[in-house]
Amino acid sequence: MLYFLLERYSSRWEIMKKQKIPSSRLSFSIHTVMFMKKQNFTLKRNSRRSSKIIPLFTEKRKESKIFTGKRRGKIDLKNIKEFLITCGDKEYRASLTEEKGNNLIFQLLPQSPPTGGEIRKRGEVSFYYQGKKYLTYGMVYCIEARKITFIMETGFIEERRKETRVKTSALPAKIIEIKRFRPDIINASIIDISRSGARIETRSILNKQLPYIIEGHLITGHFHQIFQAVFKIKNCEEIKGLYLYGIHFEEISPENQKKIDKFLIRVKGKWGKDALNY
Known part of the structure; x- marks a missing residue:
């Protein structure tokens, strides 16, 4: 960002010299740029002719709870x-x-x-x-x-989850927002999965209030099946630009349920009675 501002400033300075425009006409100066660097500011453009400088808050975010777990105390x-x-x-x-x-x-x-x-x-x-x-x-x-x-x-x-779940290598998936016209399609990865839910990873922010459709690829060895299910988000954790969501399958057909069951048997060997996977 700083490089862009400096480059823009220098190019505008050359134009001003040629057109003999006073330096007071600049929207910001090199001193402003250096001040922005020191104070960790960024430039937000509201219109073509006006700019507004707003601070970037650098304080650490409070970590939200993953699933339903409690944070540890002082454990050696x-x-x-x-x-x-x-x-x-x-x-x-x-x-x-x-x-x-x-x-x-x-x-x-x-x-x-x-x-x-x-x-x-x-x-x-x-x-x-x-x-x-x-x-x-x-x-x-x-x-x-x-x-x-x-x-x-x-x-x-x-850890307070009681269900049987299977950790996998990242399985490709697509998240489809349920809309009347032109639904959004978001790329994601399945990190772990059970009969009733999964944990997914994506770089996009999902709306916790909306239902979505997941289309996931279940891959292990020569086994490759594609399943679909309607899900709702139960929790979210942000880690360095990645969003980890615990999801619960609200609607899934018997055919798609069998695909997940076969995948779990192949990966885990066996699975027991399952509860919600979040």
């Missing part, structure tokens, strides 16, 4: 013997070796398989403390075969 992570790191459809059991702010460094336990190569994916870390399960979301990085670095993007949250 060094006292936790085992963590479960989930990345796509793979799971690794590890112990914490170092904690630096939001950076957690794990060493894989002997019974856990090696990562098999370099990883740079979004994932989840969970553990049990006093009989309760806690989890967090973030980025998983791995360069060494048995060492993983996890960068937390949310605080640890108490």
Whole structure:
């Protein structure tokens, strides 16, 4: 933004020199630009001839609750013997070796398989403390075969979901807003899924009050099915420009339900009685 303003200012200055226009006619000066940089301001154009400078609020947003979990209190992570790191459809059991702010460094336990190569994916870390399960979301990085670095993007949250759900690698999906004319189509990814709902990731903001149609691709090995369902949003979490939504299937046909059931059996092997997946 600053580069654009400086470039615009310099070009207008050259035009003014040629046309012998006084510098007071400029809508903003180089001093204004530097002040905007210092105060973290941006330029918002209201019309062709007028501009309004408004501040960018840099204060940290309060993290909203994911699902129905509660945030952890002061838990000493060094006292936790085992963590479960989930990345796509793979799971690794590890112990914490170092904690630096939001950076957690794990060493894989002997019974856990090696990562098999370099990883740079979004994932989840969970553990049990006093009989309760806690989890967090973030980025998983791995360069060494048995060492993983996890960068937390949310605080640890108490897990209260009781349903059986399946974590998957990102499955492509389309979100269709129900309208009379020209419905909007939004690209999304399915992060995990159950018989009655899913967790999706998208870069677009969805209206929690409106029903949507999801058209998702269920892919595992040679199995590939496309299902559709009408859903409503139960919760939302924003992480660095990505929006994570917990959704519940409000309307789904028996045929589409069978597709999800077959997918769950292939991925998980078996599934039990399910509740709402949010």
